[in-house]
Amino acid sequence: MTARHVWAAFGVVGAARLRRNRFVVAVHFLLPLVFIGVVGVALGGYGDPTFVIGVLDSTGTADTERAIATIEADPDLRVRRYDDDTSLRGAVLRGRVAVGIVFPDVWRPGDDVKVYAGEGESAVPALTLVDAGLAADRAPVTAAELPTVVAVGSQLSSLQVGLGYAAPAMTVQFAIVTGLVLSSTLVELRERGFLARILATPSAVRDVLGQVGAGSWQAAFAQAVFLIVVTSLAFSIEWGDLLGVTLVTVALAGVAMGLSVAFGTLFRGTRQAYTLGPLLAVILGMLGGTFWPLRIVPAPLAVLGHVSPAAWAMDAYTALEFYDASWVDVLADIGVLWVMALTLVTLGALQLRGTLHLRRLAA
Amino acid sequence: MLVGLVLPVVLTVLIAAAFSREESFAMRLGITATGDTLSARVVVPGYAEDPVELIPFNDRAAASAAVESGHVDAAVVVGGPAPAVIVNGYRPVPARVARAIAYLSAEDAARAGSHVQLVSAGGKIRPLDYFAISMTILFLTFLIWGAVRSFQEEKEGRMLARLAATPSRPHEILAGKYGAMFALGLVQVGVLIAVSGLVFGVNWGQPLLVAVLALATVGAALGVASILVTVPVRPERRALIGMVSMFLLAVLGGQFFPPEGLPDVFDRIARFTPNGQALFGFTNLAALGKASTFGTIAEPLAVMSAVACVGILLGVVSARRAFEIGDGAAK
Known part of the structure; x- marks a missing residue:
């Protein structure tokens, strides 16, 4: 050749x-x-550092909306709403959301909420952030209390x-x-x-x-x-x-x-x-x-x-x-x-x- | 045999193995604090027994250098007026954990843990479960595509025209053809469900609902293939177009990626793809187990049935034309 x-x-x-x-x-x-x-x-999507939080709020009162807004305001959390308990639980099980919050029919700041948690690695840190968010709804965290995030390496x-x-x-x-x-x-x-x-x-x-x-x-x-x-x-x-x-x-x-x-x-x-x-x-x-x-x-x-x-x-x-x-x-x-x-x-x-x-x- | 059974099992094992590392999660977290450096471990009880190794650093600069070099996955700086988290953009999970710890190392720790009633969602879909379902759907589409393409070649090769000359009626021939393709798909899905259940312990959910969804999925695969096969190109190109389209639909439907981090846009796109609907339906059935109802699969059933009807109708109309050509030639 x-x-x-x-x-x-x-x-x-x-x-x-x-x-x-x-x-x-x-x-x-x-x-x-x-x-x-x-x-x-x-x-x-796998590099997105936020946790997705599923929320079922069937009543939509001013109190629940404010609590959800507080959670949404956290830069580490993203809220995805669900219409029924089965869909929310399915989303937790499939890993689409880290945890799923179910607001009861009557809820006021400080009352308990039911939270579905899966077994993924995101559940515990997400839960702690949600918990802190709900606590903040009662006693707001000041800007000085929030951790600052410093990124090194790739931006x-x-x-x-x-x-x-x-x-x-x-x-x-x-x-x-x-x-x-x-x-x-x-x-x-x-x-x-x-x-x-x-x-x-x-x-x-x-x-x-x-x-x-x-x-x-x-x-x-x-x-x-x-x-x-x-x-x-x-x-x-x-x-x-x-x-x-x-x-x-x-x-x-x-x-x-x-x-x-x-x-x-x-x-x-x-x-x-x-x-x-x-x-x-x-x-x-x-x-x-x-x-x-x-x-x-x-x-x-x-x-x-x-x-x-x-x-x-x-x-x-x-x-x-x-x-x-x-x-x-x-x-x-x-x-x-x-x-x-x-x-x-x-x-x-x-x-x-x-x-x-x-x-x-x-x- | 290769495309129908061996390759789906091989790919299921391969992808599930690739994502199995999540279950052996481990990370090294740098921490600088003037007080009790291990308090973070106490306030994050979920990690008390997990392999989160806390590496103490004397100052922020040392922790930052360790994150940048990869010695630790992320670092938390506590003890100052406000906590800080040092993260590397390429390591999102350690960054998340570090941020959670940093929140709790602040005053939030005292308030945390009092307003949630934690309820277990009932387990977890393993990567093996997810990809067994995903690969079953993917290879069903491949098998049905091959069968529909052969049928199309029979039409173009005037085989149907010749069959029209026999005593069999067109609708009998078509029913036989589509019935055989449908049965082929059902057998493949049935075998893969049985094999994945017996060998890998995949729980597909309530048998009756799984059977109904499997029927709709085979129908939808037949519908999609019948639509794709009408693209007017040479047979070799048609084969390639079909394979590429199946792969593209699979990627859009999220079939190659675990659902945890997939962007929201894929949820919306997948709802418009029959394979995405099938995946959604089967994974929900597997996740919810006995709690699933007919409503769990209502949307996937509706979408896939519509695709099946449109596609098969198109295929039947095209076949009838092939019969008419045969009749015309005979006259």
Whole structure:
């Protein structure tokens, strides 16, 4: 295989395909942006430092409204109202609220209230704040008594943190999706008998795999670069050291290339590539921390997660973005990504050679 | 078998394991005080036996440096005119706990604990329970999507037109097709409920209400798939559109995230998605157990039934056209 073949593949399989096909453009470029937005908002919620307090106030007297207003005035508490006892209790049990307050039909400041508490970690601190709030309704706390909050380290809002994590996470996730879905190219060549015909010419297996892999690499790289640029501009995300980000992205695209080659020899039809491909990608992503940070999961699962290339790519991207790492700091992650990519390509080549050999024997 | 049973179980275990760390919650909290530094532990009785380790610091600057370096998760400064909390923006839970302790270390402590009658809500939905329900719904949609797509390909491949030439009537053929897809979905849901109950101890709630909700969920999955399949694109693209749409609906419905910290906006969006309604209904049934009534699932039933009716009607109309093409060709 010459460099000319590879560049030809770049043009034919990659850019030209994307230029011609608006559907592919939508799936590869716009859809990840939608996911970044949705996942970013979702993850941002977990960084919100307020407790949600469920309230059932069936009477709505001036006393209860004032007590609720006092609780709402606490910057650490958010009130969500419920219409009936069952809904409130269900919300506590599902963890949607930290505790649920039920005001009785007749309530005056200083009277008891029923409070549903779940078993989550938020219940006790939320309860203490509610209690203090209800006490304050009787004997207001002065501003001097309130604790002042001093933030050190990152001053980002929870939404910024959510989007900041979701941007590299979905870039990694969609690179893997792209690699697995583009395995359909090789599957199609096999299915339609083109591969056998191509290999009847002087072309070798490595030429075909090189061209298919180069196309996948290009698509994944273009997609990742697009997402990095757009999220930088639209969401003000600072990805970190440019050389580091570039090297990680090149290696990530290499993994997509490896996946397209390896699974292109394994999937039995294009339908499998389109249905099982995204599913496998999601499993690899979940293992590797594209839906939640691996630092929140139990240690054994975090270790196991590193069987997925997503974990190494996420380690590198988050180190560059959140911890000001330089390209030297992420070289180990990049190295592992390339080992994974080349292993996948090799496995694909061996599998394809094996299949072709068996066919020749059968013939 | 893989998509229907193996992958849902694998993903349930994977996601539940990822979020199981909450049950072994531990944190290191810095505290600076001139008096009794351990008083905070006394005034927060819920944490007396929990692994909240209090690390004393001599001054505020040392505590602040420890928070910034990650040596402690947050710090409380008491003993001055007003308490202060030092937090790091990336660690919301320790920040919450520190703030609660700081409130109580102030004069609020003397007043606290006198006006609440604490009532246990009756337990807690474990991550395993939540994600067993979530993955059952997700993979039901995948399975039904595959079945509906195959049916669509039969329509486009003129299989229905050929069937129209047999003695079977169109409505009999359609009833057989939709009945088989419905039964397939019900079997999958039934097996996953049984497996998650027996292997993981997931309590799905009152059997009769669970059965009614399962019927509506399968119907809604059939409805959504029947609507999506009408997108006029090539079959391979249709497969991809379907998978991507299912994932997007799942993310919007909150199926990949535990409910504790999910922003309120997802509550509102999920109510407009059939999968979000199914998740809401099943988790409420699991949470409330014997206390659940038909009213608990009234909203999910109404929304999902509407989606099922619209989608299946659309599918039937499209199939009848395929039959008419067959009739026309025969004449």
